[in-house]
Amino acid sequence: MPRWEPDAQGRLKRAALELFEAQGFERTSVAQIARTAGLTERSFYRYFPDKREVLFAGDELQTHLVAQVEAADPGLTPIEALLTALGTADEIFRPREFLLRRVRVIAASPALAERDLIKLADIADALVRALEHRGVEPGKARFIIDVAIAVARRATSRWLADPDATLSELVAQTADELREAVAPPAPTVG
Amino acid sequence: MPRWEPDAQGRLKRAALELFEAQGFERTSVAQIARTAGLTERSFYRYFPDKREVLFAGDELQTHLVAQVEAADPGLTPIEALLTALGTADEIFRPREFLLRRVRVIAASPALAERDLIKLADIADALVRALEHRGVEPGKARFIIDVAIAVARRATSRWLADPDATLSELVAQTADELREAVAPPAPTVG
DNA sequence: ATCGATGACAACAGATGCTGTCATCACATA
DNA sequence: TATGTGATGACAGCATCTGTTGTCATCGAT
Numbered sequence: 001m002p003r004w005e006p007d008a009q010g011r012l013k014r015a016a017l018e019l020f021e022a023q024g025f026e027r028t029s030v031a032q033i034a035r036t037a038g039l040t041e042r043s044f045y046r047y048f049p050d051k052r053e054v055l056f057a058g059d060e061l062q063t064h065l066v067a068q069v070e071a072a073d074p075g076l077t078p079i080e081a082l083l084t085a086l087g088t089a090d091e092i093f094r095p096r097e098f099l100l101r102r103v104r105v106i107a108a109s110p111a112l113a114e115r116d117l118i119k120l121a122d123i124a125d126a127l128v129r130a131l132e133h134r135g136v137e138p139g140k141a142r143f144i145i146d147v148a149i150a151v152a153r154r155a156t157s158r159w160l161a162d163p164d165a166t167l168s169e170l171v172a173q174t175a176d177e178l179r180e181a182v183a184p185p186a187p188t189v190g
Numbered sequence: 191m192p193r194w195e196p197d198a199q200g201r202l203k204r205a206a207l208e209l210f211e212a213q214g215f216e217r218t219s220v221a222q223i224a225r226t227a228g229l230t231e232r233s234f235y236r237y238f239p240d241k242r243e244v245l246f247a248g249d250e251l252q253t254h255l256v257a258q259v260e261a262a263d264p265g266l267t268p269i270e271a272l273l274t275a276l277g278t279a280d281e282i283f284r285p286r287e288f289l290l291r292r293v294r295v296i297a298a299s300p301a302l303a304e305r306d307l308i309k310l311a312d313i314a315d316a317l318v319r320a321l322e323h324r325g326v327e328p329g330k331a332r333f334i335i336d337v338a339i340a341v342a343r344r345a346t347s348r349w350l351a352d353p354d355a356t357l358s359e360l361v362a363q364t365a366d367e368l369r370e371a372v373a374p375p376a377p378t379v380g
Numbered sequence: 381a382t383c384g385a386t387g388a389c390a391a392c393a394g395a396t397g398c399t400g401t402c403a404t405c406a407c408a409t410a
Numbered sequence: 411t412a413t414g415t416g417a418t419g420a421c422a423g424c425a426t427c428t429g430t431t432g433t434c435a436t437c438g439a440t
Contacts, residue, residue: 040391077371142343157332181267181268181333182368
């Protein structure tokens with residue numbers, strides 16, 4: 001018999017998500033999360049550096065995107081490489097049920113929204129480095145990534161609302177939308 | 191004789207910036223900032239809702255951009271309206287000396303970088319609403335704003351590094367760079 | 381089979397961020 | 411003189427997060 005129940009980290013994650021859903025992020029204390037998971041407050045901080053991080057642990061998306069960009073055909077344009085990488089990332093977002101609950105909890109708390117933004121920024125930083133490895137100049141790499149993230153947000157937002165479409169389809173469609181938006185306005189229309 | 195020294199808020203801001211520069215954000219306490227400014231910790235929280243906000247108070251940039259977008263020529267494309275609004279915002283960023291110190295302090299602290307991102311997101315939200323007033327569909331407005339922010343970051347970064355160029359020049363130049371980046375690659379180059 | 385190292389956790393103490401509440405005191409006004 | 415207003419101080423209190431130490435299973439080596 002093991003001395004402790006297994007999967008302490010997973011128990012903390014599940015307890016936190018349910019408590020945040022039930023009573024909000026600010027109104028649940030770390031001690032309460034730990035108690036619900038059968039642990040002490042101090043043990044919580046062994047697994048997560050702070051209260052918000054319990055919803056953000058793991059970096060599968062970042063490692064996936066970086067790997068895809070580094071393995072991409074060198075003939076591809078940086079934007080193309082990023083967007084095709086994004087198109088293959090839909091497996092990371094499953095199960096959709098969990099993702100939707102998480103998105104709702106994050107949107108309901110400014111503190112969690114803040115953390116969400118910086119996690120996205122971390123992914124962006126990693127992708128900037130990946131583009132630099134491909135020979136893109138740093139300032140330009142940052143710019144390309146910001147544009148690609150704009151496309152990614154648009155495409156994944158559509159993907160969440162429309163479960164039938166495939167992510168890579170939506171990415172391609174959004175890229176078209178981008179070209180149209182930045183094109184100089186039609187000089188004279190009929 | 192006034193009972194208290196004037197400009198308590200300004201004294202707190204200046205004390206905070208200098209202390210953050212000297213010893214870092216995490217290692218300076220609110221009590222220390224208040225003491226340096228000749229106030230108590232409790233008074234600090236009367237002027238700023240939390241420790242980070244002492245570097246972020248004020249929303250001149252947001253109100254300027256929103257006003258410019260709402261006053262823009264209805265014939266302009268959304269992207270054009272945003273970028274021309276940005277081109278006139280350089281006065282907000284002065285004095286450049288102060289801005290540079292602030293940028294360095296923010297970059298040195300993850301907690302401040304987090305807050306910086308959410309302030310940018312707040313501006314983005316306000317601009318989304320402004321575009322919706324112009325009749326842009328919400329999802330598309332969000333997308334356009336994200337792209338415009340990518341351009342803005344690129345252009346202001348160049349502006350900080352090159353004091354001679356004017357911001358609107360750099361914005362136009364970055365817009366060209368964007369069109370080039372998203373254009374389909376040249377099919378066959380002799 | 382015993383012993384020591386390691387790992388997972390609890391218990392305790394403390395610094396700091398942030399909030400609620402009330403008293404204080406100069407100043408304005410009547 | 412009396413009274414109100416507004417900025418501030420004083421004090422108490424909760425929550426987040428950290429440092430440190432002790433306990434007890436498990437594992438490997440002797």
